[in-house]
Amino acid sequence: MSDYLDLRQRAEETWNAWQRPGKTRIIYSSDTTSVGRGLADTVAALEQGIAARGLDVALQRVGSRGLHYMEPVVEVADAAGGHVLYGNVTANRVPALLSAVERGELARDLAVAVVSGPDVAGLPRLEDLPFWQGQVRRLMQFCGLIDPEVIDHYLAQAGYSGLARALQMTPEEVIKEMLDSGIWGRGGAAFPAGRKWDFLRTARGEPKYLICNADEGDPGAWVNRMLLECDPHVIIEGMLIAARATGATYGYIYVRDEYGLAVERMNMALAQARERGLLGENILGLGMTYDMEVFRGAGAYVCGDETGLLSSIDDDRGMPRIKPPFPAQAGVHNKPTNVNNVETYANAPLLFRNSVAWYREMGTERNSGTKMFSISGDIVRVGVVEVPFGVPMSTVLLGMGGGVPGGRALKAIQPGGPLSGVIPGSLVDLPLEPEAFRPHAVMMGGGGLTVASEDRCVLDLVKYFLIFCEDESCGRCTTCHGGSQRMVEIFERITSGQGKPSDIDTLQLLAQTLQWSNCAHGQLTPTAPLSAIRNFREELDAHIREKRCPARACPGLINYEVAAQGSGLAEAAAICPTGAVVQEGARYRIDDARCIRCDACREVAAPGVIQVTDRFLPVEVVAAPAR
Numbered sequence: 155m156s157d158y159l160d161l162r163q164r165a166e167e168t169w170n171a172w173q174r175p176g177k178t179r180i181i182y183s184s185d186t187t188s189v190g191r192g193l194a195d196t197v198a199a200l201e202q203g204i205a206a207r208g209l210d211v212a213l214q215r216v217g218s219r220g221l222h223y224m225e226p227v228v229e230v231a232d233a234a235g236g237h238v239l240y241g242n243v244t245a246n247r248v249p250a251l252l253s254a255v256e257r258g259e260l261a262r263d264l265a266v267a268v269v270s271g272p273d274v275a276g277l278p279r280l281e282d283l284p285f286w287q288g289q290v291r292r293l294m295q296f297c298g299l300i301d302p303e304v305i306d307h308y309l310a311q312a313g314y315s316g317l318a319r320a321l322q323m324t325p326e327e328v329i330k331e332m333l334d335s336g337i338w339g340r341g342g343a344a345f346p347a348g349r350k351w352d353f354l355r356t357a358r359g360e361p362k363y364l365i366c367n368a369d370e371g372d373p374g375a376w377v378n379r380m381l382l383e384c385d386p387h388v389i390i391e392g393m394l395i396a397a398r399a400t401g402a403t404y405g406y407i408y409v410r411d412e413y414g415l416a417v418e419r420m421n422m423a424l425a426q427a428r429e430r431g432l433l434g435e436n437i438l439g440l441g442m443t444y445d446m447e448v449f450r451g452a453g454a455y456v457c458g459d460e461t462g463l464l465s466s467i468d469d470d471r472g473m474p475r476i477k478p479p480f481p482a483q484a485g486v487h488n489k490p491t492n493v494n495n496v497e498t499y500a501n502a503p504l505l506f507r508n509s510v511a512w513y514r515e516m517g518t519e520r521n522s523g524t525k526m527f528s529i530s531g532d533i534v535r536v537g538v539v540e541v542p543f544g545v546p547m548s549t550v551l552l553g554m555g556g557g558v559p560g561g562r563a564l565k566a567i568q569p570g571g572p573l574s575g576v577i578p579g580s581l582v583d584l585p586l587e588p589e590a591f592r593p594h595a596v597m598m599g600g601g602g603l604t605v606a607s608e609d610r611c612v613l614d615l616v617k618y619f620l621i622f623c624e625d626e627s628c629g630r631c632t633t634c635h636g637g638s639q640r641m642v643e644i645f646e647r648i649t650s651g652q653g654k655p656s657d658i659d660t661l662q663l664l665a666q667t668l669q670w671s672n673c674a675h676g677q678l679t680p681t682a683p684l685s686a687i688r689n690f691r692e693e694l695d696a697h698i699r700e701k702r703c704p705a706r707a708c709p710g711l712i713n714y715e716v717a718a719q720g721s722g723l724a725e726a727a728a729i730c731p732t733g734a735v736v737q738e739g740a741r742y743r744i745d746d747a748r749c750i751r752c753d754a755c756r757e758v759a760a761p762g763v764i765q766v767t768d769r770f771l772p773v774e775v776v777a778a779p780a781r
Contacts, residue, residue: 157439158318161430165309172307176233178211178255180204182243183227183298185218185383186376186415191225192244199248200228207256217384219298220538221285229269230255236271239280240264285535285554290516292524293500294540297384302419305426308387314432316506320395321440325355328399332502334510336522341367341458341495342570342600344588347502350492353482354400357490364393364405364446365486365493367463371410371455372571373622375602377526378496380538382409382416385500386423390446392499394437395506397444400492405446408463411453420448455626456675460493462628473628474673495600497526517543521587525601529555532562532607541586548582551605558607565705566606566690570599572619573678575685576612596685611707612690613697616682617645623679634676637668641683650710651770653698658687701770709751713767714744722759729754 182188182197200213221227224241228251231237243251243264254261260274267280280286291297300307308314320328332348339345354362366389370378381389393405409417424446427433435443454472456462461475464486485491501523505513514522521543527550528538534556541550551557551567558564564579575596577584584590591598606615624638641664644657665680686694696704703711714734716723723742727735734748735755744755744764756764 157431158314161309161314161432162312165306165313168304168306169310172214172301172304175212178209178233179214179229179231180211180255181214181216181229181231183218183221183225183229184215184302186379186413187222188218188225188227189415193226195245196226196228196243196248199245200252203248203252207252209252209256211255215301215303216299217297217302218380218538220294220380220540222537223285223535224266231269232258232271234271236274237269238265238274238277239267239269241266284556285537285539288541288545288549288553289539290524290542291540292504292516293381293388293497293526294385294538296388297380300385302384302386303422305387305423305430308385309430312507313387313503314391314394314438316503317391317394317398317432318438318440320398320506321438321442323398325399325401328395328506329355331505331510332399335501335505335513336517336520337498337501337505337513338521339495340497340501340525340600342597347494347498348399350482350494351396351399353480354402354490354492357482359483359490361404361489362400362402363486363489363491364396364400364402365460365463365467365481365491366393366405366407366496366499367458367460367493368407368409368413368416368496369451369458369463370413370496370600371458371626372600372602374528374530374568374604375571375600376528377538377601379413379416380526380528381496381500382413383419386420387427388500388503389420389496390423390427390432392502393446394432394442394444395502396492396494396499398442402492403444405444406449406467406486407446408449408451408457408467410451410457417448417450424448454628455622456628456673459673459675462673463493464491471628473630474675476672497601518585518587520589525586527586527601527603529603529605531568531605532558532610533605534559543587544585546583547586547603550586551582551603555605558605563608564605565608565610566612566615568604568606568615568619569602570597571602572622573597573675573681574599575681576606576615576689577685578689594685595688596681609705609707611649611703611705612686612693613645613649613703614705614708616686617642617649619682620645620679623675627675627679631672631676633668634671634673634679637664637671637676638679640664641680645683648694648697649703649708651697651701655698657698658694661687702768706766706768711769712751713746713769714749714751714755715765715767716742716744716763717765718763720760720763722763725758726755726764729758 226243228240228243251261267278269280329348329352337347368378433445457466457472459474462472466472467486481491517523524540524542526540530536539554566576568576588598620642624642627635629635668676668680671677706712732748734745736745
């Protein structure tokens with residue numbers, strides 16, 4: 155333990171100096187979301203403003219707290235210990251913030267919450283924000299607290315102490331602790347991680363490999379990205395513990411190509427861990443040898459399947475393999491391999507830093523611990539939260555997320571990505587456990603929850619997922635690629651007014667056929683359309699039998715019309731990308747042949763000036779057969 159204690163002491167000195175520089179600190183949140191919302195301009199404005207005003211402040215970086223609905227987020231910590239969080243600090247708002255800092259005052263218009271220190275009148279504490287209430291932050295405990303590009307910040311929080319403990323245990327003891335904890339695969343399969351590690355431990359063949367599956371490709375899911383960008387060392391430590399348990403000597407962190415910042419920070423973290431003797435030979439002076447690298451994916455969704463990922467690392471086309479053999483027998487480079495999700499590995503340091511009893515304090519008897527969820531779509535507060543298993547989904551979506559904006563009704567929830575289904579909003583109280591979703595023929599998935607309001611068409615949403623699945627099919631099985639093509643064609647016809655009652659039977663027949671696909675991508679592609687048939691049959695019948703979209707969202711079933719010659723029409727004509735808003739004298743009309751149903755005109759015109767109407771005249775409705 156002496157090597158680890160030396161690292162820890164050095165780290166605490168660095169951390170203490172960073173936390174208490176003897177002057178005011180301005181701390182900005184840094185991840186892909188904040189970058190996308192203008193962080194670079196905000197930081198530039200802060201640097202220029204601080205210099206121009208001659209302020210003696212420290213400008214510091216941390217990862218994100220998951221408050222993505224208010225990025226860019228900035229925190230101001232004064233030398234006396236007061237620490238206030240500010241939201242939506244765009245570059246044009248920086249001068250107001252710096253003026254307040256210069257005067258030693260609060261920038262009221264931007265202030266969101268007190269993070270620490272004395273209360274401030276009229277300002278809630280961070281833990282009292284609706285977004286925060288009910289969260290239990292274990293995996294995310296250092297997200298937004300430490301600089302993810304400085305290893306000493308992680309070490310100073312007892313980082314790598316779980317590894318130090320695991321290195322003093324036998325591999326069998328490490329695996330037993332994993333099994334006792336109940337940690338299972340967080341990528342969606344929910345297979346016990348300890349059992350998977352034991353498969354590799356007892357496998358024949360050398361060398362053995364570990365893979366971290368960070369190919370997070372589901373639209374609406376970015377929980378893995380949060381950890382990769384905001385706390386990279388917790389993933390490295392988790393893989394090192396897995397290496398101790400399995401005898402693996404090398405590993406790969408397979409990161410999707412689109413996650414550029416995650417790749418950058420993981421590579422930086424690996425270099426720092428190697429420099430501190432946490433990777434390589436004789437780790438922490440306790441005899442273990444293990445190293446790893448970041449492998450950047452090529453953008454194929456099917457590489458989220460563990461065997462497709464292995465093919466990609468082997469420099470083959472990214473296609474899932476037929477099993478058996480399973481990865482534990484013949485994985486990467488045809489050698490014994492274990493593949494786990496980012497969040498699965500990240501749980502291991504928490505367990506070994508504390509205990510099985512501590513870990514099982516959260517969650518349910520069947521599903522211990524916590525789970526991260528990204529919440530997006532038609533919701534007030536977009537972001538990433540962490541809650542114990544078993545919490546009602548309504549607590550996350552209606553409480554933390556704030557529900558649907560504008561007082562609109564919650565129509566549908568899409569959990570688990572495009573290979574899962576769509577459930578009605580009436581099921582919002584389902585407990586967040588995999589078993590609760592299965593009776594509804596959908597999956598809880600890897601952590602993405604997408605909300606749809608009453609203004610959304612479920613069929614249009616399902617069509618989007620089918621197009622995604624068809625496009626991302628590797629093309630090896632005709633069953634998958636051809637079957638998904640036919641499903642797309644059917645939904646395109648239905649949403650354009652050309653649907654037939656027989657389409658429902660055809661979809662169900664295609665769904666049965668797709669079960670013969672070689673991998674889960676093809677087998678699960680029908681989940682979304684089948685859930686539409688099961689849960690939203692009235693909406694489906696309206697499209698097919700009445701030739702109308704109840705939500706008036708499907709472009710093929712609606713028209714845009716000028717209902718009144720009111721204000722905003724000139725602006726609508728100016729922004730229309732196809733020139734469909736036509737002026738004739740003092741009046742305006744919409745040329746249907748040019749209109750692409752982008753909705754831009756209606757957004758700028760006064761309410762009621764431009765209306766969306768049904769494209770087809772009402773048809774005589776023949777009652778659907780009993781089902």
